[in-house]
Amino acid sequence: METAADLSLAPFLAEATALLGPRGLTRDADLVTPWLTDWRGRFTGTALALASPASTAEVAALVRLCAAHGVPIVPQGGNSGMSGGATPDASGRAILLSTRRMNAIPKLDSAARQVTCEAGVVLQTLHEAAEAQGLRFPLTLGGKGSATVGGLISTNAGGTQVLRHGSMRALVLGLEAVLPDGTVWSSLTPLKKDNRGFDLKQLFIGSEGTLGIVTAATLKLVPEVADRVVIWAGVPTIHAARALLLHCENAAGDALEGFEVLPQSCLEAVLDHVPGTRAPLAEPHAWHALIEVVADAAGADSLRDRAEAMIAAAFEAGLISDAVLSASEAQAEAFWLIRESIAPAERAKGPAMQHDISVPVERMPDFLDAAVPAVETAFPGTHAVGFGHLGDGNIHFHCIAPAGAVRGEWEAGTGKAISRMVHDMVTRWHGSISAEHGIGQLKHDELERLGDPAALALQRAVKGALDPLGIMNPGKLVSLAPISAKP
């Protein structure tokens, strides 16, 4: 059955079909529906059609057409985002624009350590392309088998290697994007230095498709890891973990690639949930730190000695209670498996509100000391845990429902109140309510509620300047200024 929206948009659909062909534009529910719900199953929308352009030129032509007809566009890569940023709303007015057909790697310059990718290249594919040249793309995360370069850039993705290599923003050397009027802005040829004004590529990194569609990027590669040592250390307090982090930063310098923490309860949840896992240390400890140090070919010979010296000095300084160094790559992977299994293990235990938050690195121990009892007191029976990227000041702060809570009901009621409390606390501590997962639709209203008014006004001003029609990923991240405030 055709709806009214369909009829008025018939000319648009005819033009879009002529432009993209049957493979590039479909309204077949079997093909479209799988992409209308985010992978976590938290958001579902509808779409006028699924567009899968094969080139930047096709994206540009489609965007021009959308601008002419006022059709909103929701860009989507691997649909593995955490905040519903790639899921359309329920209106059915928007085109879902998938970049997945744009998956070429036209250039990999191993001497310059640079790779140029189309937006739809999957992270795992990029890893393999770099490895084939003895290089490495130093960003990884759980969704690497589906996450695309365009999505990683649009969400400024993080992961477990940010401590040394930075978030996606630090790895983008050049960028190409289609602007909301269909103009192609291209700056793929990287210049290490270029002071011709604003660094325009920054606008498109982390802006969740609200200012344009990333169509290609040139990314930084680094030398492959020749050897790594992963250390599992037991520490008595989160403050001790922070002291250990500083110790390792000083001792290992750039060799320090990861520093993750988890409380004993997270370890136990994993041991319960994941068959074959075992505790790295004989005794329980209030907190555990997972520390990775790496070396490229030049430093591989001395890596283990340096790691051992670093840990020996930490023992002597009373910073750790116990520790073990990985004796093999298999053991290193086993340590990481524990870390990566926390989120699914916690999910399996029952409903929980998850908060991807950051505060200044040096304040995180105090924040956890304050936030855990505050939540557990305000919401009796709730169990609060923080784990994750202590080295980045970024903790995944999970508030687990009391036994017997009904998932949907608890999340919509008590859970929502908990989240408000956590976000309020984070804001008071000068932190971020979204450290790495973005805003999307999940935190859109919380950002409006808690964001600095000057920052929100700036975001709206930039949004209004670049996308005056408001067709780029509406309802995500940033809203246009209220009509009354427009010129």
Added chain:
Amino acid sequence: METAADLSLAPFLAEATALLGPRGLTRDADLVTPWLTDWRGRFTGTALALASPASTAEVAALVRLCAAHGVPIVPQGGNSGMSGGATPDASGRAILLSTRRMNAIPKLDSAARQVTCEAGVVLQTLHEAAEAQGLRFPLTLGGKGSATVGGLISTNAGGTQVLRHGSMRALVLGLEAVLPDGTVWSSLTPLKKDNRGFDLKQLFIGSEGTLGIVTAATLKLVPEVADRVVIWAGVPTIHAARALLLHCENAAGDALEGFEVLPQSCLEAVLDHVPGTRAPLAEPHAWHALIEVVADAAGADSLRDRAEAMIAAAFEAGLISDAVLSASEAQAEAFWLIRESIAPAERAKGPAMQHDISVPVERMPDFLDAAVPAVETAFPGTHAVGFGHLGDGNIHFHCIAPAGAVRGEWEAGTGKAISRMVHDMVTRWHGSISAEHGIGQLKHDELERLGDPAALALQRAVKGALDPLGIMNPGKLVSLAPISAKP
């Protein structure tokens, strides 16, 4: 004598004086005039008054007042910029806003390796504050005795350590700015991860005061250098220098802090011009590379061995003709003195057009091979040399006038034609007509002539959104869109 402009602006001046007091606002020619000409003496303007606010609150109040009265503002730090970006135009309508009184360093957290500075802190002062804590601010340049933090940020300053540590943009962790309507936007507390939308601080880095006034920043510090080795190598061609760069990047990794090149003629100019300098190598070489490798305390013991091995391998691979490693800090400084003396030595020889250009790093040797004969053929008697930051793809390309050329006349005629030719070539090579010195008023028209139209339109859109009145540093970098294109 009061001018018409003075009379109509009398209420503004009265309010500004009441706001800032006699120390904060002056029209005394003896106090104002020294700041109306850039340090190179290439640009001179006039100003309604010199404002020297003492705090962010005073800056904000002054900007609100300027916005209300339509008075343009030219922000100025140390007045040591290279492109006239801090010099007002000749209209006399603008306020010159000096940040020099805002020179406090309210916080230096040595554990977190972060320092918060007001905008007027001089780079040399910042260096000393970091050194006092066993740390280092890893950006330096010739004007360090006058350049301010605010100016360095507004121009995204570079220097000789960009290869390892990046330009100013890479060192800014937090920022505070006064927006063109007088709003204070503050994000001084650094979060290593924060994905609440656009990275707004990027807007103010490198935008030359056209979007707002940087009033404070939190900057990254790094461990102090425990030891360094500076290597002077003779190489037969610029291509060999590039091969040597790749070799050193692979061999030294993050220890490689600098890689500069100069042709024999630049060395000779320095030896002629600077008393006490001597050639590091016995024989002349077509090109010379200056290579610095450094270590912090953890790596200092093995630094010299690693440097020697790196150079020995370069010899074996036939990459270098001769080389010497600094045997002392005095010798290291002597090598750097040669590099830093090139610009004044060339200036002393006679008129020259200087071009601060970049192309992709791997293409610079080919560019020089093409550009030098092209310029020398098109303009007989001209001598073209390139020297500088090969590791960044950033060369200072100087075109020296024939003997007997009259400075002003030659610069305005032949010199200008040479610059157009150089800029045309750089643009064809996908390079930048301003690698590190910015656009200011010096290259404003060239950017309009050669810039990518999509990039220029984006810059204008952002400028128009943030500064619709066009009061922030008018005539520099980016112009507002033509009136006809405004809504």
